[in-house]
Amino acid sequence: MKAAYIHIPFCEHICHYCDFNKVFLQGQPVDEYISLLKKEFEIATTQHPFDQLETIFVGGGTPTALNEMQLEALCKGIVEYLPIMPNGEFTFEANPGDMSVEKLQILADHGVNRLSFGVQAFNDELLAKIGRAHRVKDVYTTIEKAQKLGFSNISIDLIYALPTQTTADFKATLSEALALDLPHYSGYSLIVEPKTVFYNLKRKGKLHLPGEDTETEMFTILMEEMEKKGLRQYEISNFSEPGFESKHNLIYWNNEEYFGFGAGAHGYINKKRYSNAGPIKKYMDPLKDGELPIFEENQVTKKEMMEEEMFLGLRKTVGVELEHFKEKYGESLLDVFKSSISEMERRELLIKEEGYLRLTEKGRFLGNEVFQSFLL
Numbered sequence: 001m002k003a004a005y006i007h008i009p010f011c012e013h014i015c016h017y018c019d020f021n022k023v024f025l026q027g028q029p030v031d032e033y034i035s036l037l038k039k040e041f042e043i044a045t046t047q048h049p050f051d052q053l054e055t056i057f058v059g060g061g062t063p064t065a066l067n068e069m070q071l072e073a074l075c076k077g078i079v080e081y082l083p084i085m086p087n088g089e090f091t092f093e094a095n096p097g098d099m100s101v102e103k104l105q106i107l108a109d110h111g112v113n114r115l116s117f118g119v120q121a122f123n124d125e126l127l128a129k130i131g132r133a134h135r136v137k138d139v140y141t142t143i144e145k146a147q148k149l150g151f152s153n154i155s156i157d158l159i160y161a162l163p164t165q166t167t168a169d170f171k172a173t174l175s176e177a178l179a180l181d182l183p184h185y186s187g188y189s190l191i192v193e194p195k196t197v198f199y200n201l202k203r204k205g206k207l208h209l210p211g212e213d214t215e216t217e218m219f220t221i222l223m224e225e226m227e228k229k230g231l232r233q234y235e236i237s238n239f240s241e242p243g244f245e246s247k248h249n250l251i252y253w254n255n256e257e258y259f260g261f262g263a264g265a266h267g268y269i270n271k272k273r274y275s276n277a278g279p280i281k282k283y284m285d286p287l288k289d290g291e292l293p294i295f296e297e298n299q300v301t302k303k304e305m306m307e308e309e310m311f312l313g314l315r316k317t318v319g320v321e322l323e324h325f326k327e328k329y330g331e332s333l334l335d336v337f338k339s340s341i342s343e344m345e346r347r348e349l350l351i352k353e354e355g356y357l358r359l360t361e362k363g364r365f366l367g368n369e370v371f372q373s374f375l376l
Helices: 030-047 068-081 101-109 124-129 136-148 167-179 197-203 212-228 247-253 280-288 302-313 322-327 338-346 361-365 368-370
Strands: 003-008 053-060 084-094 114-119 156-161 184-189 230-237 238-240 256-260 266-269 272-276 294-299 351-352 358-359
Touching: 003 247, 030 256, 030 280, 053 068, 053 247, 053 351, 068 101, 084 167, 084 247, 101 136, 114 136, 136 156, 156 212, 167 212, 184 212, 212 230, 212 368, 247 256, 247 302, 256 272, 256 294, 302 322, 302 368, 338 351
Parallel strands: 003 053, 003 256, 053 084, 084 114, 114 156, 156 184
Antiparallel strands: 184 238, 230 238, 256 266, 266 272, 272 294, 351 358
């Protein structure tokens, strides 16, 4: 086992676009949840022993919505049951405005060495429109606090193609984001998911989104501005200085195994993909009886593994290494996916070079189409 993802489903505000497993913090059994989360660490790591993890990622929800005592209890549990390598990557997702110096200090004291802030836009009007609680000034004050405490590996997420957003708006957001001079940025286009505020508004014809051409233009601007800044696009939506790539996300894209802890979390162990029960009570009840809260479990066939290897691996700019695929599966990917590759090469969406199969620049704009072609 190389990694663990830990899900904290509590939020003080629910964003209009978010479809992750989350609940309002108010009135929730947060202390009991953290206690049972530690129970899950204990049971799972006893069943699947390991030496040390390479990465831990605490996401949500909003992990930093926890108060100081709860955050301390969570961090202690992680350190106790999930030892990480000395040079391992330990990330916490955080909301600008949530982070007091005390909370940041608790994270630092327990070995957290990477922070990922959900910024989304540098425009107060847009932030209000998408249901974010923070404002632009909170981004600056929170990052300054974190840097003063010694956090240097900081990432921020941006979302483009937001309601009424223009390319000029997005350029302004990028300009402010890049002026912070951080080592890692993620940029995603808005996807309207079911069971979200935006989905309901869209159904009623009340959500005014930029068109596809504008979205493509924004993605082009994102790539160009990141390159100008010397940040390498190592995955379709992720850009970093050399050495600051998200090691945790690379484990997903390299199709490697990891623990998934917490309500609604997904994991991949012993060639089985599993998901935990999502509702808080359904997650907690089995753990009270000393059982893992697994809701669904699927044995991944070799065929599925090879498909996943392709549509996850091709997200990386470097692509999928031909030799590594052969070592892992005992078959040549050029043989297994012969017709898909021929078709995608003909359309100039894929290219073979230097022992890798990767997306072309044109292919990056049509990534989902390419990935779907690898479903045998």
